[in-house]
């Protein structure tokens with residue numbers, strides 16, 4: 001009979017958070033084993049060659065990095081770089097007066113070109129000025145609040161007082177973001193571009209406070225909120241995290257799915273589906289909280305379901321735009337499609353009533369314009385580009401009855417939405433595989449559940465919480481604690497987790513060390 005294996009800590013899940021947690025603990029002198037269910041590390045932070053005959057390594061799921069604090073990169077000595085995009089976003093539109101095509105181009109840093117683009121859309125400087133004031137206030141809040149996410153949780157009152165920006169706090173944390181956006185901006189398209197950050201992976205209306213939480217995490221990352229391109233793709237992060245974990249002495253076991261878990265006041269023991277048993281003082285669960293609850297035979301925490309389509313594409317060249325904008329500029333940042341405020345709200349209502357929205361709201365981004373290293377030199381020389389599409393308001397429930405049929409419908413809706421603004425339909429610039437198929441893959445929320453275990457495709461594992469104690473969570477110190485003394489949440493579903501941040505892993509490790 002196999003002997004139990006004894007450790008100080010067992011980390012379940014080898015996504016980026018599990019790797020971060022394991023590394024912090026091993027570097028503090030703990031004997032750590034990390035058990036990953038799949039044959040590869042990374043979870044939602046992986047890169048693959050989805051079209052094997054082309055040497056193009058795409059970030060298959062998550063693709064941009066904003067939330068990973070420099071402190072974690074420095075603490076762990078991760079050799080991982082993110083690159084700035086000169087363009088923040090481009091939103092094509094049909095001009096109200098003439099019906100001609102135009103586009104709102106916003107640079108990363110406010111400049112004359114951006115001011116002119118706002119002028120062209122709205123006919124005055126008012127909206128551009130409102131934009132600068134709004135994002136200036138949020139930038140200041142981001143700078144002040146960001147360090148707190150790697151510290152023990154504070155109450156709302158204490159954090160609000162420390163930050164000292166009561167007005168900004170009020171409109172970000174206490175009033176529905178939809179109401180605030182309607183108050184601060186008058187143009188439907190500008191309002192929508194602002195709102196999108198509240199709806200990524202979050203199936204709610206603009207007036208639901210859940211949109212505020214999503215909005216907040218999209219704007220405070222690392223104190224700047226800037227969304228940057230991971231050099232080499234997401235795999236570069238995982239490769240580095242694996243290297244530092246192994247160097248610190250973490251034992252990593254793949255194909256080790258934890259299926260049973262017992263705990264008492266002295267510690268924990270887990271058994272994998274292969275029947276291997278591991279014993280430790282502490283367990284850090286870096287998969288979803290719903291999975292932990294299932295393994296423990298408890299009822300699963302209630303949560304919104306995932307609501308996005310992810311479509312990865314390889315292009316032989318970028319498509320030309322009806323607006324005449326240079327595609328090398330238009331796709332250099334986030335390319336918004338059908339994301340005016342009213343379009344976002346009506347897409348939400350339509351999806352809620354059971355149909356895939358026809359004018360599907362989309363966000364696209366081209367990794368290779370900022371970082372061509374994910375393509376082979378041959379593909380680069382031929383001018384190939386990658387394109388990633390993130391479709392909003394396609395909740396998991398829509399796919400339940402006929403998953404493949406509805407996925408095909410949602411993919412078609414996404415392509416039609418995009419093509420409204422392209423001179424070259426996207427199909428005409430997709431790379432063609434040897435068997436004649438086009439280089440495009442689509443993932444529905446149900447695929448995200450079956451491929452990488454995200455409950456109902458929720459990209460944040462479960463609903464995001466504000467980064468403080470607000471009525472709930474009074475029993476939490478780091479946001480990782482559970483009702484069992486020796487079991488901690490170390491993945492995106494812990495408080496302040498969600499996104500590619502490593503914050504959940506860091507905080508769970510700190511909670512364990514604080515309980516020594």
Ligand SMILES: Cc1cc2nc3c(=O)[nH]c(=O)nc-3n(C[C@H](O)[C@H](O)[C@H](O)COP(=O)(O)OP(=O)(O)OC[C@H]3O[C@@H](n4cnc5c(N)ncnc54)[C@H](O)[C@@H]3O)c2cc1C
Nearest residue numbers: 013015016017037043044062063064258287491492499500
């Ligand atoms: C399509 C998509 C796009 C996204 N885009 C972005 C983005 O651009 N930027 C961003 O910041 N965030 C993005 N996100 C969100 C982000 O990727 C996730 O929130 C984050 O990666 C979660 O990391 P994690 O380590 O906590 O968990 P995961 O990456 O989910 O990893 C959990 C790991 O635990 C393993 N596991 C689960 N159960 C068990 C078990 N019983 N036994 C052993 N192992 C187990 C899983 O196999 C998995 O490897 C996106 C997510 C998706 C799906």
